[in-house]
Amino acid sequence: MSALPPGYRTVAVPADRLAEFRTTDQLAFASVPDPETEASLPFPIPQERMMAVEAPDGTFAAVHGSYEFAMPVPGGTVPCAGLTWVAVRPDQRRRGLLRAMIATHLERSLGRGEPVSALFAAEAAIYGRFGYGSAADDVRLTLPRGAALRPVPGSDALTVHLERVDPDRHADLVEDLGRRAGAGRPGWMPRAAAPLRVRAVADPPAWRHGFEPLLLATVRDGREVRGLALLARKEAWGEAGPDYTVQVRLAAALDAAATHRLWTFLLDLDLTTRVETPVLPVDDPLLHLLVDPRPARRRLADNLWVRLLDVPAALTARRYAAPLDVVLDVTDDLLPQNAGRWRVVADHAGSVDVARTTADADVRLDVRELGALYLGGRSAAALGDAGLVTGEAAALGTLTTAFLSPRAPVCPWNF
Structure with missing residues (x-):
């Protein structure tokens, strides 16, 4: 798919490297290493999924890794x-190393039986x-302390317990x-792998x-x-007194x-004036519960x-929200085996069939x-309105209805 410059080669990363x-990675991202933090946390990428491009002098010119997910x-x-x-x-930029690494990643992923890849884009x-x-997409909110929520039956019967995080007990x-x-x-x-679970609650x-x-903070119904x-x-x-931030x-x-x-507790902690939420899906319940959403500062980002x-x-591998019978004409410059026309048929019972076809395309x-x-x-x-997908309006409407999820997609943590 992509050749490396003369003298460069793709290598697996051994434990001693x-x-x-x-x-x-730190040099590419201008990140400052903290030896104490690095020593205290397990490295998250499995060794067998770490790859590098070696320069002619034998040093690493570029690196990448991957996680095994059930998405x-x-x-x-x-x-x-x-x-x-x-x-x-x-x-080492502008030498085609990234393209070569992507090609390696796609080839190795397919070899492991992983038909999909996902990432967060820096x-x-x-x-x-x-x-x-x-x-x-995801959304982050900055909310004023005391932001009112609409009532929900049963909320008052629950209790909240606050404690310091203990990674051994809480991961x-x-x-x-x-x-x-x-x-x-x-x-x-x-986070199926133990290193990822540990890092989720790490606090160096x-x-x-x-x-x-x-x-x-845990919300409990009795012991549950x-x-x-x-x-x-x-x-x-x-000048007016305490001005704490809750993150x-x-x-x-x-x-x-x-x-x-949970949010009633988080939005009314003593001494605080603002609460910064984590990454939330764009349809998160908190957005619907706010009595007055206007004071909230929102930052929408790609996820x-x-x-x-x-x-x-x-x-x-996925199911569809409505019956579907459509011919897709797909282009793929990197993986030509994906290119061409595919008939996708799905029914209410969850049966899905995808097969090559010579029929005319409904959507390109x-x-x-x-x-x-x-x-x-x-x-x-x-x-289609943006000109990125083409087809008759009826076919695009059918595809839209069938593909949409009742809940907005999101990954709540950045990998």
Whole structure:
């Protein structure tokens, strides 16, 4: 798919070169290493999924890795390669190394039976040219203390317990509750690997930036935990008195009553004036519960980018909101086996069939737009209005209805 310059070669990263792998990434992202933090946390990428491009002098010129995910999609899950730690040294740019690494990633992912890849884009303009489509958005809110919520029956009967985070006791609780809270939401990646669960509740001093040690708030119905949040406060004093900020790293709840009780607590802590939410889906219950949403400052951002590596396997892994019988003409510059016309047939019973066809196409699109549609958070009709997907209005409408998810896709943590 893409050749390296003479003298460069793709290599697996052995255990004794992990430090060089990390240094290459740190140099590319201008990140300052903290040896104490690095020593205290497990490295998250499995060794067998770390790759590098070696320069002619034998040093790493570029690196990348991936995670093994079971990515939730409408109606099920799909094996997914979560591309991460993609870095090219500043003095090795403009040599085609990124393109070669993407080619390696796609080939290895397909070899492992992963028909989909996903990532968070450090720079949004990069990955579209490799077939990744922006498939989800997220929103962060900054709310004033005391922001009122509409009442929810049962909220008052729940209690809240606050304690310092203990990674040994809380890592599995946070992951389990978060996974259950996100059930049915496309893109809500579970942290199946232990290093990722540990890092979710890690709180090294270098990460605090003036905030207190991490706290865990749990919403309980008796002994049962129904919701939780990871949070920390930052002390500040102004002319009018206390001006603390509450920073919520993670918030999850199993039902409306637990959601209401959790945010009622977080929005009314003593000494505070503002609350910063974590990444939320664009249809999060909190957005509907606010009595007055206007004072909230909102920041909308792209979330997951999705790339289909095996079109028929990916499309048959998910379910559709309405019956579908459409012929898609797909272009794919990097994986020619995906290109061409595919007939996609789905029924109310959940049966899906995707097969090659010589029939006339109803809709024409690039694999990038197919990735954007895949999690159900984008509209084929809207992409048609933008000129990125072509077809008759009726076909685009049918595709939109069938692909949409009842819950907006999101991944609540950045990998």
